[in-house]
Amino acid sequence: MKFLSYLTFICIFSFLSFNIFSQNTIWIIGDSTVSSFNDDYYYPRYGWGTQMQNFIDVNKYEVKNIALSGRSSKSYVLEKEYEYFIKNMKKGDYLFLGFGHNDEKYEKERYTNPNGDYKTPGSLANSLYENYISKANLKEVKTILYTPIVRRTLDNWTDEELHITKNSGEFEGGDYRKSILDLGKTLNIPVIDLTSLTKNLYDNLGVNETKYLHAWTSSNPSSIDNTHTNIWGANYNAYFMAKELYNMNLENISKAILLNKIDKSPSKNEILITNPNYVEKTYNNIQKNSEYWEDFSIFKGTIFGDTGGTIDKNNFYIGKNSEGNMNIKIIGNKGKIANSVDGIAMYYYKIPAGSTFTLKALMTINDFAVNNQVSFGLMARDEIYIDEYITSPIGDYVAIAPLKLTQVGNIWNSFARKNGTLSEGGIMKNSYSKGDIIPLTLSGTSDGYSGKFGDEEPISGGFDFPLTKIDSKYIYIGMFASRNADVTFSNITLIVNGKEVVLNK
Numbered sequence: 001m002k003f004l005s006y007l008t009f010i011c012i013f014s015f016l017s018f019n020i021f022s023q024n025t026i027w028i029i030g031d032s033t034v035s036s037f038n039d040d041y042y043y044p045r046y047g048w049g050t051q052m053q054n055f056i057d058v059n060k061y062e063v064k065n066i067a068l069s070g071r072s073s074k075s076y077v078l079e080k081e082y083e084y085f086i087k088n089m090k091k092g093d094y095l096f097l098g099f100g101h102n103d104e105k106y107e108k109e110r111y112t113n114p115n116g117d118y119k120t121p122g123s124l125a126n127s128l129y130e131n132y133i134s135k136a137n138l139k140e141v142k143t144i145l146y147t148p149i150v151r152r153t154l155d156n157w158t159d160e161e162l163h164i165t166k167n168s169g170e171f172e173g174g175d176y177r178k179s180i181l182d183l184g185k186t187l188n189i190p191v192i193d194l195t196s197l198t199k200n201l202y203d204n205l206g207v208n209e210t211k212y213l214h215a216w217t218s219s220n221p222s223s224i225d226n227t228h229t230n231i232w233g234a235n236y237n238a239y240f241m242a243k244e245l246y247n248m249n250l251e252n253i254s255k256a257i258l259l260n261k262i263d264k265s266p267s268k269n270e271i272l273i274t275n276p277n278y279v280e281k282t283y284n285n286i287q288k289n290s291e292y293w294e295d296f297s298i299f300k301g302t303i304f305g306d307t308g309g310t311i312d313k314n315n316f317y318i319g320k321n322s323e324g325n326m327n328i329k330i331i332g333n334k335g336k337i338a339n340s341v342d343g344i345a346m347y348y349y350k351i352p353a354g355s356t357f358t359l360k361a362l363m364t365i366n367d368f369a370v371n372n373q374v375s376f377g378l379m380a381r382d383e384i385y386i387d388e389y390i391t392s393p394i395g396d397y398v399a400i401a402p403l404k405l406t407q408v409g410n411i412w413n414s415f416a417r418k419n420g421t422l423s424e425g426g427i428m429k430n431s432y433s434k435g436d437i438i439p440l441t442l443s444g445t446s447d448g449y450s451g452k453f454g455d456e457e458p459i460s461g462g463f464d465f466p467l468t469k470i471d472s473k474y475i476y477i478g479m480f481a482s483r484n485a486d487v488t489f490s491n492i493t494l495i496v497n498g499k500e501v502v503l504n505k
Helices: 002-021 080-088 124-138 176-187 194-205 207-213 231-248
Strands: 024-029 061-065 094-097 142-146 214-216 224-229 300-305 316-320 326-330 342-352 357-368 375-381 397-400 412-418 421-427 437-445 448-453 474-482 485-496
Touching: 024 080, 094 124, 124 142, 124 176, 142 176, 194 207, 194 231, 207 214, 207 231, 224 231, 300 316, 316 342, 326 342, 326 474, 342 375, 342 485, 357 375, 357 474, 375 437, 375 448, 375 485, 397 437, 397 448, 412 448, 437 474, 474 485
Parallel strands: 024 061, 024 094, 094 142
Antiparallel strands: 214 224, 300 342, 316 326, 326 485, 342 474, 357 437, 357 485, 375 397, 375 474, 397 412, 412 421, 437 448
């Protein structure tokens, strides 16, 4: 009995100790302007959530930054990080919550309407309330809302840089900053207006200085990423958050701010450093015309990378088929999408870096081999080479195309290469075979890339990185195939910066 009493005492003491002394958490949820990254850029990307712990007394709160790049308030709920938050938040925690950059994308899977209140289905306010705030309230977790940081301007501010959108087809435009401010006022939730704070900072610093707040993919200033911040920019935004929290004089959280960290603004000289592992790459973006392949309308043909040896017309064909449609064909085990190297045939079109574009096409599968290095579809890439056999790794890209075709149940429906590493976009839910006709879409904005392969789930998460590390001036978009594949592309349309590019017959 004494032993049982002792065990009972230990259990009760342990339970009370856990509840009395267990540390509370600050949960940070948002998009790529908040999230962490692993870049090999000259000035790598840092979201402000990575710097928040520098301003918080860690003896009072643990900071968990679970923001994810490419996500909106709507799409984030599909991630394992959302499930983790819902399961593990507890009384006394805080939720730092804000989206905007991706909620304004004209895509059904990410878009939320900036108009309407928290009771309006489909609105940003409703998404924030139903998916996050209401669930935090049930656990007695207090929410702090924040508005999205601005995109860097090069001249006068545009609506897009301030998160004010226009109507586009079925998608209604509006002011995303105002939506969050109004939500906070309606529900009596504190809001930190990062949009205004960052705009004022940029106005004060001037355009020549604000470039040092942002990521650079290369040492060339023209490679600047005007959406994502570097470590100085991220630290500055976390500083804004901390200073506003302190000035709000909120219960508990305001007292956890480290006063010595907010007594002066972050210094560029003290914080900003270049990546010590950065390696400069040389590249000539003046392309010659191929000696082998004729242009297809505005698209130029090329075969490059680890193509399995000398490029010849016995194993490669890019041109028109008998019906006048674009045909790309590779046989003889030539070309590949492998772990570290690529060899592809591509019809490409060059557009200025930073352009907004949408490329669409119908792809007919004439034939393909089931092999993990086979792929075919649409691609946007950093650089292009004209009929060169290159066995070393080449640049980054995003592809709306299948990969890992032997892995039934785990075939990729899109993929990207970043910093030399392949990453999965999503998993195929359908099977495809010879004779199938598949609609493809690839889009790009200043924030990143998205796309859709047939009836598969649209892809955007993880593709929000600039393709400017090697060629900082241009992006190369088009149709491609690798390894043993024969595909035809028809009904090709291309819109660049809101204007359709006319394809010659």
